[in-house]
Amino acid sequence: MPRTHPWKLLACDLHEDDADILLQSMKAVKSSKSQLSARTTCTSVTPHSMRYQLLSCMCTQCKAVASFTKCARHANKITCLEAQTVTLSELVTHLSPAAPRKKPTITRAQRTFIQQMARENLTPLRILHATTREFSKTLQELPELRKVQNAVNHYRRTKLGGNDRYGELAARLVASALMGREEDQDAFTFTARVHRFGKPIVGDGSVVHPFVVGVTTKALLRTAKRDPATFILHVDATFQLDQLEEKHYTDALAALQTVYSKVLPRYVWL
Numbered sequence: 517m518p519r520t521h522p523w524k525l526l527a528c529d530l531h532e533d534d535a536d537i538l539l540q541s542m543k544a545v546k547s548s549k550s551q552l553s554a555r556t557t558c559t560s561v562t563p564h565s566m567r568y569q570l571l572s573c574m575c576t577q578c579k580a581v582a583s584f585t586k587c588a589r590h591a592n593k594i595t596c597l598e599a600q601t602v603t604l605s606e607l608v609t610h611l612s613p614a615a616p617r618k619k620p621t622i623t624r625a626q627r628t629f630i631q632q633m634a635r636e637n638l639t640p641l642r643i644l645h646a647t648t649r650e651f652s653k654t655l656q657e658l659p660e661l662r663k664v665q666n667a668v669n670h671y672r673r674t675k676l677g678g679n680d681r682y683g684e685l686a687a688r689l690v691a692s693a694l695m696g697r698e699e700d701q702d703a704f705t706f707t708a709r710v711h712r713f714g715k716p717i718v719g720d721g722s723v724v725h726p727f728v729v730g731v732t733t734k735a736l737l738r739t740a741k742r743d744p745a746t747f748i749l750h751v752d753a754t755f756q757l758d759q760l761e762e763k764h765y766t767d768a769l770a771a772l773q774t775v776y777s778k779v780l781p782r783y784v785w786l
Contacts (some may be wrong), residue, residue, distance in 0.1 A: 523592060523605040532595070535602035536624055543578075543615055545571040545591060555596070558574040578611040587611045620659045622667055630664060631671050638771065639666040686718040689729055694778060700735040708770035728767040730775065737775065 527538060539545070549570040558566065573587035592605040622630070629650055633643040644664045648655060693716045694704040707716035707729055719725035 521607050523607055526591075526596060526606055527603040528603050529599075529601045530604070532602055533624055535593075535604065538604065539571075539593075540618070540623075541706050542591075542622065543573060543610060544574040544618055546574050548572040555598075558596045558599060558601075560596075560598055562598060564596070567595045567597060569593040569595070575610060575612070575616065577614040577616050581612045620657060622663055623660050626658075627667060630667050631675075632666045634671050635676065640668045643668060682720070689718050690715055694775065696778070698734060700738075701733055703731055703733050706730045706732070706771055706775040708767040708774060710774070726767055728784060730768070730771050732775065 527535065530538065530750055544552050549568075551568055552565045555564055555566050555635055558564070569592070571591040571593055573589045578587035578589075587610055588608045589610045590607045592607070594603040595601070610651065626647060630643055632765060633646055638646070640661060644658065645653070647653075647658055647664075651658075689705045692703070692705050693714075694706055695714075698704050705716060707718065709717040711717060716729070718729060719727045
């Protein structure tokens with residue numbers, strides 16, 4: 517039979533924001549175990565999951581009192597993923613009642629704002645300074661830059677596709693670049709900037725180095741070889757991660773000018 521532990525209930529069915537405030541008022545903890553399970557404490561009849569987290573003590577005062585052992589104090593956090601409510605319980609007490617000053621952590625509202633800024637492709641340092649203005653706080657009252665960097669990188673890697681596939685994609689775009697030996701119906705890629713050997717420079721999607729790559733054929737380019745006054749050129753973007761649209765349009769037009777000059781050397785770009 518599994519052993520039972522005398523858990524002491526601290527709060528029941530708290531809203532997630534209120535639960536965050538309660539946890540911030542306690543000593544430093546970290547999640548040592550986390551798993552999804554079927555609902556047990558929720559009264560909703562809709563099938564959904566609950567997240568169980570075991571929080572272990574990370575207080576420096578408890579470690580200073582008994583450096584040879586770990587503090588036995590644990591907290592149990594159960595989050596209902598449907599109602600967004602939290603139930604907190606604790607087991608045993610801390611080795612030391614002293615509570616040292618905790619470093620600021622990222623709140624739920626701050627994390628939402630950081631993710632919004634990450635979608636705009638801002639750097640973590642600029643996001644940190646923007647957070648000071650958004651929440652009217654000083655840098656000392658906000659989490660350190662390292663924590664903001666971790667939050668931004670995790671969000672980009674898991675939600676925005678900022679992962680290791682970029683290197684593979686960039687290599688394939690460079691390999692399929694215009695070399696001059698293509699047939700009329702062979703597709704090739706082109707960019708606004710190229711290396712001195714003619715290889716395209718693929719940007720990383722930032723404000724300074726936007727990701728603007730075109731795909732076309734020689735046959736398509738030759739169909740546009742006519743007087744510019746006789747047609748309207750329409751340029752659009754497939755996706756937009758930056759508020760500075762003018763930069764993307766400028767790079768797109770520069771890339772078109774470059775590829776036209778290579779495929780149609782006698783064509784004059786007006």
